[in-house]
Amino acid sequence: MDLFSNIALGFQTAFTAEALFYCFLGCCIGTFVGALPGIGPMVTISVALPLTFGLDPTVALIMLAGIFYGAQYGGSISSILLNLPGTASTAVTALDGYPLAQSGRAGFALFINAIASFCGSTLSIIVVMAFAPAIAEIALRFNSTEYFAVMVLGLVAACTIGGGSPLKSLVMVVFGLILGIVGMDINSGAMRYTFGFLELTDGISLISVAMGLFGVAEIVRKMAGPSTHASKTMIQDLSLASMLPNREDLSRLWLPILRGTSIGSMIGALPGAGPTVASFMAYAAEKKASRDPGRFGKGAPEGVAAPEAANNAAVQAAFIPTLSLGIPGDVVMAILLGAMIMHGVIPGPQFIANEPAMFWGLLVSFWIGNLILLFLNLPLIGLLVRIITVPSRILHPVVIFFICLGSYSVSNNIFDVFVTLVFGVLGYVLVRRGFHPAPVLLGFILGPMMEENLRRSLVIARGDPSVFLERPASAVMLGLAFLLIVMPLRKPALRFLSRVRR
Amino acid sequence: MTTIRNMMAVSVAAMLGLAGSVSAQSFPDKPITMIVPFAAGTSTDTVSRLIAERMSEDLGQTVVVENRAGAGGSVGTQDVVSSDADGYTIAMGTVGTLAINKSIFPELPYDPESDVTPIAFVGYTPTLLVVSAESSFQTLNDLVEAARSEDGVTFASTGNGTSTHLAGELLKTLSDTNMIHVPFGSGAVGLAAVMSGEVDFMFNHPVSAKQNVDAGKLRALGVSGAAGSEVAPEVPPINDSYEGFDLIAWWLMHGPADMPADVTEKLNMAVTNALASDAVSEHFVKSGISKGEIPFAELEGFISSEVNKWGDIANAANAQAN
Numbered sequence: 001m002d003l004f005s006n007i008a009l010g011f012q013t014a015f016t017a018e019a020l021f022y023c024f025l026g027c028c029i030g031t032f033v034g035a036l037p038g039i040g041p042m043v044t045i046s047v048a049l050p051l052t053f054g055l056d057p058t059v060a061l062i063m064l065a066g067i068f069y070g071a072q073y074g075g076s077i078s079s080i081l082l083n084l085p086g087t088a089s090t091a092v093t094a095l096d097g098y099p100l101a102q103s104g105r106a107g108f109a110l111f112i113n114a115i116a117s118f119c120g121s122t123l124s125i126i127v128v129m130a131f132a133p134a135i136a137e138i139a140l141r142f143n144s145t146e147y148f149a150v151m152v153l154g155l156v157a158a159c160t161i162g163g164g165s166p167l168k169s170l171v172m173v174v175f176g177l178i179l180g181i182v183g184m185d186i187n188s189g190a191m192r193y194t195f196g197f198l199e200l201t202d203g204i205s206l207i208s209v210a211m212g213l214f215g216v217a218e219i220v221r222k223m224a225g226p227s228t229h230a231s232k233t234m235i236q237d238l239s240l241a242s243m244l245p246n247r248e249d250l251s252r253l254w255l256p257i258l259r260g261t262s263i264g265s266m267i268g269a270l271p272g273a274g275p276t277v278a279s280f281m282a283y284a285a286e287k288k289a290s291r292d293p294g295r296f297g298k299g300a301p302e303g304v305a306a307p308e309a310a311n312n313a314a315v316q317a318a319f320i321p322t323l324s325l326g327i328p329g330d331v332v333m334a335i336l337l338g339a340m341i342m343h344g345v346i347p348g349p350q351f352i353a354n355e356p357a358m359f360w361g362l363l364v365s366f367w368i369g370n371l372i373l374l375f376l377n378l379p380l381i382g383l384l385v386r387i388i389t390v391p392s393r394i395l396h397p398v399v400i401f402f403i404c405l406g407s408y409s410v411s412n413n414i415f416d417v418f419v420t421l422v423f424g425v426l427g428y429v430l431v432r433r434g435f436h437p438a439p440v441l442l443g444f445i446l447g448p449m450m451e452e453n454l455r456r457s458l459v460i461a462r463g464d465p466s467v468f469l470e471r472p473a474s475a476v477m478l479g480l481a482f483l484l485i486v487m488p489l490r491k492p493a494l495r496f497l498s499r500v501r502r
Numbered sequence: 503m504t505t506i507r508n509m510m511a512v513s514v515a516a517m518l519g520l521a522g523s524v525s526a527q528s529f530p531d532k533p534i535t536m537i538v539p540f541a542a543g544t545s546t547d548t549v550s551r552l553i554a555e556r557m558s559e560d561l562g563q564t565v566v567v568e569n570r571a572g573a574g575g576s577v578g579t580q581d582v583v584s585s586d587a588d589g590y591t592i593a594m595g596t597v598g599t600l601a602i603n604k605s606i607f608p609e610l611p612y613d614p615e616s617d618v619t620p621i622a623f624v625g626y627t628p629t630l631l632v633v634s635a636e637s638s639f640q641t642l643n644d645l646v647e648a649a650r651s652e653d654g655v656t657f658a659s660t661g662n663g664t665s666t667h668l669a670g671e672l673l674k675t676l677s678d679t680n681m682i683h684v685p686f687g688s689g690a691v692g693l694a695a696v697m698s699g700e701v702d703f704m705f706n707h708p709v710s711a712k713q714n715v716d717a718g719k720l721r722a723l724g725v726s727g728a729a730g731s732e733v734a735p736e737v738p739p740i741n742d743s744y745e746g747f748d749l750i751a752w753w754l755m756h757g758p759a760d761m762p763a764d765v766t767e768k769l770n771m772a773v774t775n776a777l778a779s780d781a782v783s784e785h786f787v788k789s790g791i792s793k794g795e796i797p798f799a800e801l802e803g804f805i806s807s808e809v810n811k812w813g814d815i816a817n818a819a820n821a822q823a824n
Contacts, residue, residue, distance in 0.1 A: 187685055346788075
């Protein structure tokens with residue numbers, strides 16, 4: 001089992017004209033649907049799935065996977081340019097990407113996005129290639145106790161996201177947690193806050209919350225605000241020189257990219273966590289690590305680089321449990337797994353040994369796909385930036401149309417469209433009152449997972465809460481969360497101590 | 503809430519009235535919509551798409567598959583049940599949508615016994631009871647003995663009121679032991695927890711479990727169907743030790759109530775032909791699905807008996823939970 005001969009085998013599979021063509025096609029479709037607010041990779045892959053029946057299984061998967069990671073690139077484009085996250089995992093990119101674009105550096109922000117995404121994916125693919133089976137084993141050792149600890153850490157870190165008052169962020173996290181409760185409780189089967197709507201049994205749709213709070217709210221805000229006829233902020237310097245980061249930028253960005261990649265690869269490999277959680281955690285970590293956290297939320301390049309590296313790394317790492325254990329981490333992975341089974345390939349522990357050409361071919365194609373995406377995205381930046389200059393009377397109705405379409409297509413249900421619009425109104429009210437919607441999204445995603453894992457750990461431990469401190473990984477993470485809470489109290493405490501000593 | 507239900511009842515009634523008698527001579531003269539009440543990529547979706555493709559060839563009209571997931575399949579099923587009974591809107595029903603949901607969702611807006619016209623039985627699969635390969639339980643008896651202790655044993659499921667949950671509850675009732683339910687949102691994550699030994703056992707679809715059994719990560723201690731599983735013939739049926747443990751997951755094509763008999767017959771033929779095709783047969787073998795041999799005339803009785811069977815299990819489980 002030589003890594004290099006395996007990679008060579010992968011190149012043989014992925015470098016056929018057919019594979020390259022479908023890889024390119026998948027990446028293009030992915031970027032396109034990713035950039036459209038509301039229509040994400042999940043819907044696209046389910047639509048594209050039956051179209052791939054006639055293809056060779058490897059080629060079909062190369063294309064479907066291309067849609068998945070291509071959408072991560074595309075999703076950040078609309079986040080940065082329009083403050084409308086194309087996919088939930090790129091919502092956090094808007095926090096700093098959009099202010100950058102507003103200050104006339106849209107090209108620069110898109111450039112960082114492309115580079116960070118590429119670096120994150122490439123490094124993560126290398127990790128997958130070298131350690132996939134080992135990582136799968138470690139991820140298995142991650143029990144509900146550890147999941148709970150990670151969620152707590154994530155939520156505590158999240159209170160720093162969004163800038164402004166930490167109290168307001170906290171309120172928004174709690175609001176998100178409450179929204180996450182809606183639906184049937186999987187432990188007792190009790191309906192919580194469904195008000196008799198069968199459609200709410202599985203909870204509020206993530207797409208509806210994200211698109212409503214970010215997308216619809218942003219458009220309402222723009223329409224309610226003073227009309228800006230090509231205001232100064234809209235004029236962008238489109239020369240290549242203005243986009244390229246200078247040496248100072250680069251030296252400041254490589255660490256955030258590396259940190260984002262490590263967080264992304266770790267979170268992505270855990271079944272159930274996914275790229276959205278990874279991007280939020282990377283952003284929070286970056287803000288903590290920064291010497292000047294005040295810049296975040298106002299157009300800090302690190303605020304784009306870290307979460308983008310993280311969500312792309314997570315997307316690649318998510319293939320680890322799917323391919324090596326047959327355990328899909330999220331809905332999109334479940335659809336890809338379904339696609340494999342439909343093509344007669346059953347992923348699992350024997351998959352790598354039984355289908356080496358397919359496994360290594362897929363991994364190599366991921367890397368080729370990311371290279372394609374990089375070269376697809378860079379030349380397009382100049383063109384994309386012009387989206388900002390499209391008159392709002394044309395742009396806004398089009399965006400609202402796509403948001404409605406996207407909400408509908410998740411489960412082909414009109415109910416979700418109304419939910420999206422309700423959240424749009426709510427999001428507008430929140431923004432007007434100075435509350436940022438990003439922590440809502442995190443609370444909404446992490447809340448149900450945290451509750452599930454808390455209750456699960458307690459059931460398995462027969463009701464003994466000391467289990468959270470007995471398991472080392474969980475104890476360390478809960479300790480970190482505790483530190484994050486008491487750290488701000490450090491300086492006043494030291495001052496107090498020195499006074500006492502004197 | 504009452505108003506909503508009343509409105510639903512009125513609209514259902516109105517639609518049924520509109521349906522009337524549609525001439526079936528020319529059926530089908532436009533595309534047919536097959537609602538799959540689960541997400542794309544699920545086993546129900548895979549089976550439906552394969553069958554829809556063959557049915558399209560057979561009927562000379564496209565059968566369009568539409569995924570409308572939600573509430574354990576109830577949302578999509580309700581949409582079909584309340585649409586015109588002309589054969590142009592049909593659904594892939596499951597053990598969940600046509601049997602279990604009735605006792606799980608107190609506000610289920612349709613009744614699988616009276617609001618449905620069965621078209622054809624599609625197939626069924628028993629599930630495997632698996633434990634981690636590192637577990638000390640070598641046989642079903644080891645597991646049951648361990649479950650007699652005060653701490654009992656834990657079992658994973660895909661959520662409260664799902665077939666995997668109720669299977670565990672039935673084993674608990676029949677063996678009269680202490681088996682603790684640990685619900686997981688997704689079966690995949692639950693299976694991972696069994697592999698790692700966090701949870702003691704789980705009922706899982708044979709195909710995803712089988713590969714891990716063969717790879718030495720899981721051990722299969724029993725199978726849920728009375729006749730065993732074609733995928734894992736060496737695994738003993740639990741029914742041999744605990745009589746009455748005859749649980750299968752099944753698929754059944756259906757439409758709204760009161761479909762014209764000749765339309766139903768045409769659709770039944772199309773499904774039967776699809777099931778006989780190589781593509782579907784191959785997929786069934788690979789996925790561990792067996793073709794059902796339930797005659798058309800007995801379908802309604804089959805649904806009723808399944809509703810009662812799962813209802814009893816659910817009631818017993820609830821009685822113990824309270």
